Amino acid sequence: MYTAFLINQPSSDPGVYLELKYRRDAFLFDLGDMQHLPPRQIRKIRYIFVSHTHMDHFIGFDHLLRICLGRDQHISLFGPPGFLANVEGKLGAYTWNLVRNYTNDFALTVTEVHETCSVTRAYRCRSGFVPENEETRATGPGTLVEGEAYVVRAVFLDHSIPCLAFCFEEKTRLNVKKNVLEEMGLPTGAWLTRLKEQILNRDPEETPVRIFWKNEAGETQETFAPLGLLRDRAVKMTSGQKVCYITDAVWSEQNAARMIELARGAELLFVEAPFLHEDEATAARKHHLTARQAGRLAALANVKRLCLFHFSPKYKGREDLLQNEAQSAFSSRKPAGPPAGDSDQ
Ligand SMILES: [Zn+2]
Known part of the structure; x- marks a missing residue:
């Protein structure tokens, strides 16, 4: 702006x-x-x-x-x-x-x-x-x-x-829709920085994105979701x-x-x-x-x-x-x- x-x-x-x-x-x-x-x-x-x-x-x-x-x-x-x-x-x-x-x-x-x-x-x-x-x-x-x-x-x-x-x-702005992440049962955190880089790099839709967080015991947990799905549902792109x-x-x-x-x-x-x-x-x-x-x-x-x-x-x-x-x-x-x-x- x-x-x-x-x-x-x-x-x-x-x-x-x-x-x-x-x-x-x-x-x-x-x-x-x-x-x-x-x-x-x-x-x-x-x-x-x-x-x-x-x-x-x-x-x-x-x-x-x-x-x-x-x-x-x-x-x-x-x-x-x-x-x-x-x-x-x-x-x-x-x-x-x-x-x-x-x-x-x-x-x-x-x-x-x-x-x-x-x-x-x-x-x-x-x-x-x-x-x-x-x-x-x-x-x-x-x-x-x-x-x-x-x-x-x-x-x-x-x-x-x-x-x-x-x-x-x-530059293109990327805003994460936190409410959508919550609906998807996903945490916010450092993994979102990498997600934004992958979107801006135009990596393939099917690229697995590593979603990681720490549980209450302090252990790192992880799951994966396709880049295209996360981008389309949970990220607002403003060129x-x-x-x-x-x-x-x-x-x-x-x-x-x-x-x-x-x-x-x-x-x-x-x-x-x-x-x-x-x-x-x-x-x-x-x-x-x-x-x-x-x-x-x-x-x-x-x-x-x-x-x-x-x-x-x-x-x-x-x-x-x-x-x-x-x-x-x-x-x-x-x-x-x-x-x-x-x-x-
Ligand atoms: Zn001149």
Whole structure:
């Protein structure tokens, strides 16, 4: 369960704030102007995913720093090639001689993602943000963060420079129906952890599940029941939802295939729609999508809901044209097929 929203109007700087209900973790996708995001929400941010460091996607870094400085907050940031230098450029723009006296230690862990590897450095306020603990891993995009309840993945898109697109996905939740177990004459206990693993692994239905408990004399007792029976009767499965964030990408065969794969089946797709399709040549020259391409992408990926942003200022006062064009392409819901040849519809 989550809430996700644009941090600015669709014509202003990009950024999506996503907060998990029942948990403290919040996520930010892109770091555009953050002035309108209340500080109490900024202080909940645990992870920030930056698509690329064109100014409108990264200018919020200073505001983030200002709000979080002097607090015990630890934020992990991810960005494309060059990201470490961009972050160090920002941190290097200020004088930090007084921070050693702070009682709290604001810290950043920054990962620069490449096609085939990633490089991480840490920066601590009380050390004056001097880079520390560099680590290189032989993994590129793909899974960036995996928590108990969610996973965040990324792919590279072509925006004349590498630009990351992100997908946040909740994991399937399994809840044991204790009343049903009782009716079945089965105890609760440690065996349920293994049962959940077996269900998530999609082990065969007939797999015997070992159910064990201690009797009053402290002796271990056991019985077995088929996985399929236990799953169907005593476990409620709730599939997790998926939210996708795609911005700054030219419409090409490779980009379209990657975007569709990333967004497939998402509950909510945040996607840029800077230009009307009549300005397709401008969009292509600037390596952006048109509203029609954004809507078509959402239809091909079979997403449930669409939220558009990154409108070009040239459509000021005419934003409804962008919304209408994208929604009309989205609602046409053409069956999935090769995205190339989307010249017109
Ligand atoms: Zn850009």
